[in-house]
Amino acid sequence: MITPFEITCVILSGGKSSRMEEDKSLLPFASKTLIQYQYERLKPYFKDVYISSKVDKFDFLDKKYLIIDENKEVFSPILALDTIFKIFQNQKIFIITVDSPFVSIETISKLIYESKDCDICIAQTEKTHNLCGIFSSNISISIKTMISNHIHKVFYLIKNNKFKIIQFHNNGEFTNINNKNDYKEALNNIILPYNR
Template identity: 55%
Template sequence: MKPQFNIPCVILCGGKSSRMKEDKSLLPFANKTSLAKYQYDRLKPYFKEIYLSSKTDKFDFEANLLLEESLIYSPIIGIDSIISKLNKNDKIFLITVDTPLVEIDSISKIINCSKGYDITVAKTQRVHNLCGVFSSNIKHIVDNMIKNDIHKISHLLEAVRTNIVEFTNEDEFINLNHPKDYQKALNIIS
């Protein structure tokens, strides 16, 4: 199958997982050894390139890695590192490892709605700041935020041309932050 999305996908796996109390990217999911493997295998056929962004190579499978050098846990630092390493790409699709139920059709809708915008993200009852298309032309704004010690994604979304794409299925965008969220997602997928 030829990839349908002509942009790279980066799965963000570098968070602290403090609310889960263990590294959620390594939790088993569905029929895979980890959430990271599940997301990687699920999304790989649809994108021209796919990467895992992480602070270390902690995975039990072969994958294209984008390792973050910073010891600071911040999505802004992660975005800066990703854009720096994939600077040949105009746009990049980002998704967190802990949103395993986002449908390919929804990803397609987000990508299709990204034309003319710096960032295009999903929204259900809340905005899903790290599920969307990010243009590499935001690098100077990201650099400035880091210089000024501003690490909130919402600040970035306000500083650029952002398109917010509405979705109604809350379960599709469930974020596995707590053990109960993980259990709910396991029940949905089975």
């Protein structure tokens, strides 16, 4: 019996996928799409899992779990976070991208545990994973200030709030599917049932 985490998960799936040259969220992945794979593997572990996107493109999803980005012209995770925290106020959210399907539940659990005394808690291996971690609605004012100043760098948001960076040692777990080669490699690394 799985006891879900007490926080909500939001999967970011509104990027351009420019390096992939097609919408990566809809790529075939383990007999479904990448977004459905990511959604279904995380769903048992959270009280709720939502998807943030520019448009409704998901035939498997109950529409009440879809968050449509208010700004459809500019592709920026900062704008997505702004929309998300207009919905989820006074709470912490686990944020993850659609293109990182191998982050383990143990890693997510550690990030949640370590986030108790900060507003942002993210993962780091050889590089920092700015969009894999816990984000508090306390950062909403910072986000709005950044947008008004046309600043869209996620690490700028992180370093201007109370943050914590947690070190992990498994680089492969944080693989991002950004291009065709990444995708081919990821297909060879799918673990079923969903990796824990």
